[in-house]
Amino acid sequence: MRLQYPSNIKVIQLPCSGRVDILHLLKAFEDGADGVYVAGCKEGDCHFLTGNFKARRKVNYVKQVLAALGIEPERIEMFNMSSAEGPRFAQVAREFTQTIQELGPSPVKTAQAA
Amino acid sequence: MIVGDSKPLEEILEMIEGKDKVLVLGCRGCVTVCNVGGEKEVGILATALRIARKKRGLPTSIEERTLERQCDPEYIEELAEAAEGYDAIVSIACGVGPQFVAERFPKVRVFPGINTTFIGGALEHGVWSERCQSCGNCLVHNFGGLCPIARCSKSLMNGPCGGSANKKCEISPEVDCVWHLIVEKMAEMGRLEELERVWPVKNWITSRDGGPRRRVREDLKQ
Numbered sequence: 001m002r003l004q005y006p007s008n009i010k011v012i013q014l015p016c017s018g019r020v021d022i023l024h025l026l027k028a029f030e031d032g033a034d035g036v037y038v039a040g041c042k043e044g045d046c047h048f049l050t051g052n053f054k055a056r057r058k059v060n061y062v063k064q065v066l067a068a069l070g071i072e073p074e075r076i077e078m079f080n081m082s083s084a085e086g087p088r089f090a091q092v093a094r095e096f097t098q099t100i101q102e103l104g105p106s107p108v109k110t111a112q113a114a
Numbered sequence: 115m116i117v118g119d120s121k122p123l124e125e126i127l128e129m130i131e132g133k134d135k136v137l138v139l140g141c142r143g144c145v146t147v148c149n150v151g152g153e154k155e156v157g158i159l160a161t162a163l164r165i166a167r168k169k170r171g172l173p174t175s176i177e178e179r180t181l182e183r184q185c186d187p188e189y190i191e192e193l194a195e196a197a198e199g200y201d202a203i204v205s206i207a208c209g210v211g212p213q214f215v216a217e218r219f220p221k222v223r224v225f226p227g228i229n230t231t232f233i234g235g236a237l238e239h240g241v242w243s244e245r246c247q248s249c250g251n252c253l254v255h256n257f258g259g260l261c262p263i264a265r266c267s268k269s270l271m272n273g274p275c276g277g278s279a280n281k282k283c284e285i286s287p288e289v290d291c292v293w294h295l296i297v298e299k300m301a302e303m304g305r306l307e308e309l310e311r312v313w314p315v316k317n318w319i320t321s322r323d324g325g326p327r328r329r330v331r332e333d334l335k336q
Contacts, residue, residue, distance in 0.1 A: 017312075023154070026161040030168065059208040069166045111171040 018051025140180035141207035184211030250320030260301030
């Protein structure tokens with residue numbers, strides 16, 4: 001399966017989506033990421049039972065922080081997919097990239113460049 | 115522990131407006147345990163503040179530090195060399211922290227980054243409940259180990275009142291009627307007759323009504 005997905009996406013591997021931390025997500029925005037998404041296992045399929053639910057709650061927390069900072073909360077999302085779903089991984093990557101392209105560059109980055 | 119809530123980011127941003135060099139100061143005491151003012155939360159708040167500044171193209175010298183406690187002068191002293199180099203210090207300890215820091219460093223603007231809410235305990239991870247009102251005269255042993263002062267909305271010593279329905283307090287379906295719990299617990303313990311005792315009006319002089327309180331232990335004083 002030689003599936004193509006946008007090359008601008010930087011994949012950071014974690015042992016479980018539950019390991020993702022609010023700080024990891026915020027640091028990405030601090031460093032100028034235009035968007036961040038967490039790809040966790042399907043709900044109910046977590047090897048550690050609730051890792052993906054915890055990840056979703058953290059993503060929602062960061063959405064609130066971004067909104068308070070005047071940054072579009074849509075720049076962060078959580079997606080669920082199985083590791084056997086290569087085509088879905090590529091599709092989500094394309095769709096999220098599309099969403100972010102429509103939102104434009106991160107205001108953090110544009111202000112720095114100006 | 116002392117439990118608090120983060121202040122809205124907007125409020126903190128307003129506090130530090132125009133102040134270039136800022137320190138976000140955490141505390142490893144109660145506020146670390148209730149996940150509002152420890153090292154982790156210092157990191158989150160400082161990062162959020164840096165993002166806000168970067169977004170406006172402003173300087174981002176927002177530093178992070180967490181003291182062992184902010185309610186003991188010896189730990190505040192650790193800031194002695196650095197404190198006056200900041201335009202603002204945002205303390206995310208309970209209300210004691212910003213006061214101790216401000217008192218020690220009178221030239222520095224100190225802001226509270228959290229709202230101190232109550233003395234309580236964790237019911238589960240992420241849920242805290244008020245358990246003590248520091249009235250200064252603990253009587254919980256008379257009420258099956260449940261505090262009618264902190265947990266009854268009216269702090270009734272002779273309850274329940276007419277607002278108790280289906281085990282809940284009339285103020286909210288989320289709030290247990292502690293008097294319902296007291297009666298249940300005392301019945302379970304076979305001590306129901308103890309509740310026939312009529313308690314006179316509580317002397318609030320030991321509480322805040324006696325003014326700000328102070329505790330002195332002569333044997334420990336230096």
